[in-house]
């Protein structure tokens with residue numbers, strides 16, 4: 001079986017760390033490149049965190065740093081959820097920062113996509129700034145992008161604004177460019193992340209599996225995406241989950257646009273489930289997940305890690 005080549009665009013981030021761990025050790029995926037974008041914390045910190053993960057896993061997958069701020073709006077961050085460093089709670093070894101690619105993430109993505117024999121799947125699990133810049137600078141890459149499966153958005157309410165999910169809210173203009181691109185796009189958003197929960201007994205089980213499970217367990221002690229007792233929300237790994245195990249999900253095809261004008265709703269993904277607009281669907285929207293299947297899947301994935 002040909003492995004599916006992917007690029008992960010990320011802002012680690014504790015739930016990003018879970019997603020990256022799963023992707024690196026799954027036999028169906030070939031992670032060609034990891035690109036970083038300012039989001040959960042600053043670009044400098046998320047890039048450092050990505051390099052810490054590469055050192056931890058002993059992987060030489062290229063990492064390139066991208067946009068250090070959104071296209072237009074002021075940067076926000078989520079250090080209240082992920083801690084000051086974005087990935088606190090585990091004593092990582094110092095990473096080899098000289099291994100960080102010298103080129104910008106957008107150029108690194110461009111090269112990887114154009115040089116790939118197999119079309120690339122993009123998996124953005126942070127704000128969409130880098131992907132929007134890529135599509136504006138090198139529109140020809142569309143021809144060799146198989147699809148985009150992203151974590152972001154919501155069919156209902158938000159977690160950053162009243163109606164906006166964090167990754168879209170952080171850079172709505174970038175999201176608009178990506179959603180309007182015409183590339184096959186799947187949105188795995190809050191509808192899923194709010195149900196993909198890890199409870200204390202699951203964390204404990206992870207801790208005992210291996211080094212990776214122990215590392216995630218330690219990070220979870222600091223993570224404020226949900227509560228330890230009420231369930232930690234595993235947002236980003238659900239996008240990887242959709243790639244690897246779509247049977248866990250229920251989806252609908254719908255027209256989705258990004259609200260850019262609303263004084264209260266900017267960054268909202270307006271998901272037209274009833275076709276009020278009359279527009280053709282442009283997004284496959286994940287609307288439900290089987291939480292038990294998800295948790296069992298996650299634990300099986302972490303078993304494959306070191």
Ligand SMILES: [Ca+2]
Pocket residue numbers: 010011012013015016039040125126236
């Ligand atoms: Ca993220």
